[in-house]
Amino acid sequence: EPEVTQTPSHQVTQMGQEVILRCVPISNHLYFYWYRQILGQKVEFLVSFYNNEISEKSEIFDDQFSVERPDGSNFTLKIRSTKLEDSAMYFCASDEGAWGETQYFGPGTRLLVL
């Protein structure tokens, strides 16, 4: 069965550093998402992306965050200057259709900002 993959599985960084989280969505999917889950809290939507543009973003997704599809397969989330409160599990998801009917999630990247 096709799956969404994410790298790295864990990342530790110093506050103020830039991080790039990588995702490889399912190959025929066109809609891509990033979510995050702070330890002990609910999974929160960050951003959705389609046709090389952001479709929707949450209040969390401020100027420190950016997303990109640099090639035909990868989908990245960049945090320019990490803060302690960015420590979380970050999930990538992809979907074939626009209505969010079946989002497939990756295993997540656990980011720890020290």
Place this chain on the structure above:
Amino acid sequence: AQSVTQPDIHITVSEGASLELRCNYSYGATPYLFWYVQSPGQGLQLLLKYFSGDTLVQGIKGFEAEFKRSQSSFNLRKPSVHWSDAAEYFCAVNNQGGKLIFGQGTELSVKP
């Protein structure tokens, strides 16, 4: 604003017992409704979903859920729990626009 409430943070059931995980949502129209499961170290796996039609939906791993519009609920059930069902379960909704809104999650423990 749309929201999802899972009132039970942690539930423990004995293996072979039945299970019901509660989910209530707040939304103006009928949203798309989902249940996901997350095993330790794994991503979120879709168990089942409801869009319209029959209010009882069947999912993978023997799970089912019932949509009750009058109660704004979408509870997940399983008649006989297996030890491998121990995981965290998330109810989610979307407004047919892609973005998923998740509940807090319910952690299920299974006693032998």
